[in-house]
Amino acid sequence: xxxxxxxxxxxxxxxEREMWERKCRRDLTAWTIEALxxxxxxxxxxxxxxxxxxxxxxxxxxxxxxxxxxxxxAKSTYSSVLFPAWMFAQSPxxxxxxxxHGSELAEKFxxxxxxxxxxxxxxxxxGLASENVKAWRTTNGGNYRAAGIGGSITGRRADGxxxxxxxxxxxxxxSLTIRDMQWNWYLAELYTxxxxxxxxxxxxxRWNEDDLAGRLLQAQAxxxxxxxxxxxxxxxxxxxxxxxxxxxxxxxxxxxxxxxLAHIRKNVLEYVWGALYQQDPKPRGASFFDTQSLLVxxxxxxxxxxxxxxxATIDTAVKTGNRHDSTGVTYWAxxxxxxxxxxxxxxxxxxxxxxxxxxxxPNVYARLEELAKQCGARRGxxxxxxxxxxxxxxLLQQAANYARxxxxxxxxxxxxxxxxxxxxxxxxxxxxxxVCSGDIVFTEDAYNKTKIHKGKSANHLLSQIEGFxxxxxxxxxxxxxxxxxxGVLVTHEQNSGPRRMV
Numbered sequence: 023x024x025x026x027x028x029x030x031x032x033x034x035x036x037x038e039r040e041m042w043e044r045k046c047r048r049d050l051t052a053w054t055i056e057a058l059x060x061x062x063x064x065x066x067x068x069x070x071x072x073x074x075x076x077x078x079x080x081x082x083x084x085x086x087x088x089x090x091x092x093x094x095x096a097k098s099t100y101s102s103v104l105f106p107a108w109m110f111a112q113s114p115x116x117x118x119x120x121x122x123h124g125s126e127l128a129e130k131f132x133x134x135x136x137x138x139x140x141x142x143x144x145x146x147x148x149g150l151a152s153e154n155v156k157a158w159r160t161t162n163g164g165n166y167r168a169a170g171i172g173g174s175i176t177g178r179r180a181d182g183x184x185x186x187x188x189x190x191x192x193x194x195x196x197s198l199t200i201r202d203m204q205w206n207w208y209l210a211e212l213y214t215x216x217x218x219x220x221x222x223x224x225x226x227x228r229w230n231e232d233d234l235a236g237r238l239l240q241a242q243a244x245x246x247x248x249x250x251x252x253x254x255x256x257x258x259x260x261x262x263x264x265x266x267x268x269x270x271x272x273x274x275x276x277x278x279x280x281x282x283l284a285h286i287r288k289n290v291l292e293y294v295w296g297a298l299y300q301q302d303p304k305p306r307g308a309s310f311f312d313t314q315s316l317l318v319x320x321x322x323x324x325x326x327x328x329x330x331x332x333x334a335t336i337d338t339a340v341k342t343g344n345r346h347d348s349t350g351v352t353y354w355a356x357x358x359x360x361x362x363x364x365x366x367x368x369x370x371x372x373x374x375x376x377x378x379x380x381x382x383x384p385n386v387y388a389r390l391e392e393l394a395k396q397c398g399a400r401r402g403x404x405x406x407x408x409x410x411x412x413x414x415x416x417l418l419q420q421a422a423n424y425a426r427x428x429x430x431x432x433x434x435x436x437x438x439x440x441x442x443x444x445x446x447x448x449x450x451x452x453x454x455x456x457v458c459s460g461d462i463v464f465t466e467d468a469y470n471k472t473k474i475h476k477g478k479s480a481n482h483l484l485s486q487i488e489g490f491x492x493x494x495x496x497x498x499x500x501x502x503x504x505x506x507x508x509g510v511l512v513t514h515e516q517n518s519g520p521r522r523m524v
Contacts, residue, residue, distance in 0.1 A: 042056075043056075043144065043145045046145050047108075047111050047145060047146060047147055048112075050073050050076060050080070050104075050105065050108055051065065051070060051073050053104065053108045054069070054073065054100060054104050056142070056145065057104055057107070057138055057142065058099075058104075065100070066096075066274055066276060066277075067265060068091070068095065068254055068265060068273055068274060069096060069100055071252070071254075071264060071265060072089065072097065072100050072101065072252065073100060075087055075089070075252050076100070076101065076105045076223075078250075079182070079221050079223060080105075080108075080109055080112055080113075082219070082221075084221065084250045085219075085220075085221045085222070085247075086222050086224075086247050086248060086249040087221070087222070087224070087249070087250050087252070088223075088226075088235055088238065088239075088250070088251045088253075089101060089223065089224065089225045089226070089252050090226060090227070090228055090235060090251065090252065090254070090301040091252075091253075091254045091273070091301070092227060092254075092255065092256040092273065092299040092300075092301070093227055093298060093299075094277070094278070095254070095256075095273060095274060097225050098131070098186050098187065098225060101184065101186065101223060101225045102120060102131045102184055102186040102225060103131055103134045103135055103138065104138065106120065106135050106166065106184065107135050107138045107139050107142070107146065108146070109182070110139075110146070110148060110160050110162065110164040110166075111146040111147050111148060111162075113164075113181070114148075114162040114163050114164065115162070115163035115164065116163075116164045116165075116182070117165045117178050117179065117180045117181050117217075118164070118165070118166050118167070118180060118181065118182050118183070118184070119166075119167050119169065119180045119182070119183040119184070119212065119215060120132055120135075120166060120167070120168050120169070120183075120184050120186070121168070121169045121170065121171060121175075121183065121184070121185045121186070121188075121212060122170060122185070122186050122187050122188070123170065123171055123188050123189055123190040123194070124170040124171070124190060125156075125168065125169065125170035125173060126170070127170075127186075127187060128168040128169055128170055129155040129168045131186065132155040132156070132158070132166060133155045135166065136150060136153060136155070136158065139160070147162070148160045148161045148162040148164070149161045155168060156168055157177065165177070167180075171185075171203075171204050171208075172203060172204075172207055173211075174211065175211050175212065175215050179215055179216065179217045180215050180216055180217065181216075181217055181219075181220050181221075182221045182222070182223070183212055183215070183216060183220065183221070183222050183223070184222075184223045184225070185208075185222065185223070185224050185226075185234075186225040186226070187225065187226060187227075188204055188224070188226055188233075188234050189204075189226065189227075189229045189230075189233060189234075192229065195229035195230040195233060196230065198232075201230070201232055201234075201237075205234060205237050208234060224238070224249075227297075227298050227301070228297050228298065228301045228303050229297055229298065229303060230297065230303050231303045231304065233303070236303070239251070239476070239478060240476070242476075243476035251479075252264060253301050253479070254273055254301070255273065255299065255300040255301050255302070256272065256273050256278070256283050256299040256300060257270060257271070257272055257273070257280070257283055257299070257300065258270060258271045258272075258273075259300060259302075260472045260479070260480070260481070261470045261471075261472060262472050262479060269470070283299070286299070287299070302480070302485070304488060304489050309487075309488050309489065309490060309491065310450055310454070310490050310491055310492050311450070311454065311457055311487050311488070311490060312457070312458070313484065313487060313488050315457050315458055315460055315462075316366075316457065316462055316463055316464050316487070317463065317469075318362075318463055322463070322464040322465055322466045322468070322469035322470070323362075323365065323463045323464065323465055323466070324465065324466060325355075325365070325367065325396060325465045325466070325467060326355055326357060326360070326365055326397050326398075326465075327397070327398055328357065328397065328398040328400070329356060329357040329365070329397045329398065329399050329400070330356050330357055330358055330359075330399065330400055330401055331355075331394075331399050331400070331401045331402065332353065332354065332355050332356075332367065332390055332393045332394045332397055332399045332402075332403050332404065333353075333354050333390070333403065333405060333406070333407060333509075333512070333513070334351050334352065334353050334354070334386050334389075334405070334406040334407065335351070335352050335354070335406070335407050335408075335437070335505040335506075335508040335509040335512060336349065336350070336351045336386070336406050336407065336408045336409065336414070336505060337350045337351075337409050337414070337501050337502075337505050337508070338408065338409065338414040338417055339373070339374060348371050348372060348373045348374075348475065348476075348501045349371070349374045349382070349501065350369070350371045350483075350501035350502040350504065350505045351369065351370050351371075351386055351406070351505060352366060352369045352483060352502060352505040352506055352509050353366070353367040353368040353369065353389065353390065353393055353468075354366060354367060354513055355367050355393070355399065356513045361460075361461070362460055362461045362462060362463045363461055363513070364456075364462045364463070364509075364510070364513045364514070365397075365463055365464075365465050366462070366463070366464050366468045366469075366483070366506075366509075367393050367397070367465055367467065367468055368389065368393065368465075368467060368468050368471070369468055369471065369482070369483040369502060370473070371473065371475050371482050371483075371501060371502055372475075373476075383406065383417065383421060386406050387403070387405070387433050390405065390406070403433070404435075405432070405434055405435060406421075406433060406434050407436075407508065407509075407512050408421075408434055408435070408436060408437065409437050409442050409504065409508065410436035410437055410439065410442055411442050415436075417434070418434055418435075418436050421433065421434035422434065437508055437512065441508060441511055441512075446490075446500065446503070446504070446507070447492050449507040449508070449511065450490060450507055451492075452507075452511055453506075453507045453510035453511055456510050456514050461514075462510055464484075468483065469481070471483075482502055483506065486500060486501075486502045486503040486506070487502075487503060487506055490503055
């Protein structure tokens with residue numbers, strides 16, 4: 023009697039197990055749950071998002087995937103250990119390269135993959151045909167090679183390459199020689215080993231704005247390989263968070279809640295926190311502007327309900343094409359009756375060919391009219407104030423000609439030559455007093471805004487303000503910074519034009 027009852031139950035359980043094992047072989051989430059069960063671990067929300075991206079790589083929907091997460095987020099467990107073991111089950115005769123900053127780490131990942139294969143041969147449907155951690159084969163024709171950056175990758179070409187943790191530590195991150203070596207190795211060794219349809223996954227914690235990820239994103243902006251970037255900071259700091267988190271929410275609260283992360287931030291200080299934990303590296307040295315001074319009690323201000331006037335400051339691109347400068351604009355509200363007097367309402371940055379700038383300018387005027395109504399500007403829009411240099415000078419002439427022929431009020435004004443002739447450092451020093459006094463403030467809309475530009479989704483105005491250092495060489499990442507310092511000075515009696523409007 024008892025045996026008769028146990029037979030069907032055992033068969034049912036066995037059938038359920040067989041169905042689960044089949045699912046593990048075709049579904050990466052199921053496989054990770056199975057593989058991690060002996061360790062009482064399971065994928066958290068950010069791991070599941072990572073898994074979705076990895077599955078798209080396996081299906082050929084993503085050819086270049088960049089995963090930027092903080093230390094301790096288990097990104098390597100899923101990307102460099104569990105995914106390769108599962109990938110070989112999807113594609114017999116698959117050739118894979120696993121690389122890291124050194125051969126020791128690369129071989130450690132290799133050994134961990136092998137361990138999961140040994141333990142789960144029945145589920146995965148294949149086993150190990152050889153077991154040297156430097157290079158091994160699977161029983162279904164797969165090949166895996168482990169390599170350190172700088173070493174030669176020999177053998178067959180690869181269908182896929184995983185480059186995990188390319189930077190060993192702070193010393194390597196700060197060394198231009200090592201950064202150049204890594205870049206050259208990526209181009210000459212790793213990239214050239216790929217088959218025509220091969221994919222690359224880069225997994226890292228950001229250390230330096232000029233690290234391998236930074237160079238690849240700049241190359242993307244220059245028209246080279248396009249990357250899908252999964253960037254997950256330890257604390258959400260943007261409204262377009264891939265996980266849909268609210269600003270201030272931790273990445274993995276079950277592991278490190280907001281209080282633990284705040285303690286880490288206090289100890290590692292802002293440079294390390296911004297780079298390793300927020301995936302937003304900045305140049306070394308203290309920022310010239312204290313961005314806390316641009317907030318009210320640590321928060322951005324609501325959009326003002328009343329003001330005297332709204333205006334825009336524009337810095338135009340010096341050269342055309344996606345390799346060069348961008349055209350930046352910042353929108354302002356000025357209210358002589360309040361403290362602070364000056365509000366940053368909005369900003370935008372675009373890479374415009376010179377011929378398109380004249381067509382783009384009316385959009386700025388239209389945005390100013392919207393903001394004038396929104397802010398109850400008593401004198402309406404004062405128009406756009408444009409750097410009277412190079413392409414900006416030509417844009418001013420075209421705007422003036424249009425005003426004359428159409429019989430409309432001139433809405434484009436030149437920023438005084440005394441300001442445009444000054445260097446960035448000089449303008450920043452002149453603007454600093456107004457910033458430090460708390461007279462300039464971000465509104466919530468401008469502070470929370472993000473935009474994808476040159477391959478990076480960020481609040482580019484805030485990033486450029488925070489990233490400015492006195493004495494730094496001029497570069498392409500200062501277009502919005504110029505509109506910021508111009509705007510501060512234009513609204514504070516440093517320019518004759520807008521004061522007549524106010």
